[in-house]
Amino acid sequence: MAEKLIRQLIDDLDGKPIDDGFGDRIEFSYQGTDYVIDLRATNAEKFDAAVKPFVEAAAKVSGKRGKKAQAASPQATSGSGRSKETLQAIRDWAGKNGYEVAPRGRIKAEIIDAFDAAH
Structure with missing residues (x-):
């Protein structure tokens, strides 16, 4: 007996299938929480356009991926990330x-x- 498994990615925003090679997995952080979302190309473009003005105005923070990166700040913070x-x-x-x-x-x-x- 033969078996064939097909893995189909689904757009997390609109629930439509993502054709192979036509989607993006976008990782981002917002207020200390990391997120990942799979989007079809059209929704990925909408995401990029929506965040572009904020990214352009923001200061880039360096640090290791997966750990909370913190911008240089005059306030000391605790392990919780709160001052x-x-x-x-x-x-x-x-x-x-x-x-x-x-x-x-x-x-x-x-x-x-x-x-x-x-x-």
Whole structure:
């Protein structure tokens, strides 16, 4: 018995099939989160046109792929990528809103998520 497997890429935006050689896998980051999207050529062109003015105005950040690259900034940041000032604001907000949070050290993810949702 013979079996033939066919792999068909589908455009993540409109759900249409992507013909071999006529699509793009686009990787990008936005607000600290990495994304990947498969697009047919026409949708890839629309994506490029939409982000072009932002890319042209932005400063390029160097760093290893897959790790959070950070632009040079006067504010020091923690392992979470948030500035010390922001972490202090989260601690202050958490204390005022009934959360138990230590004055130093790691802040629980659910507290940060609640802070983000409130702001």
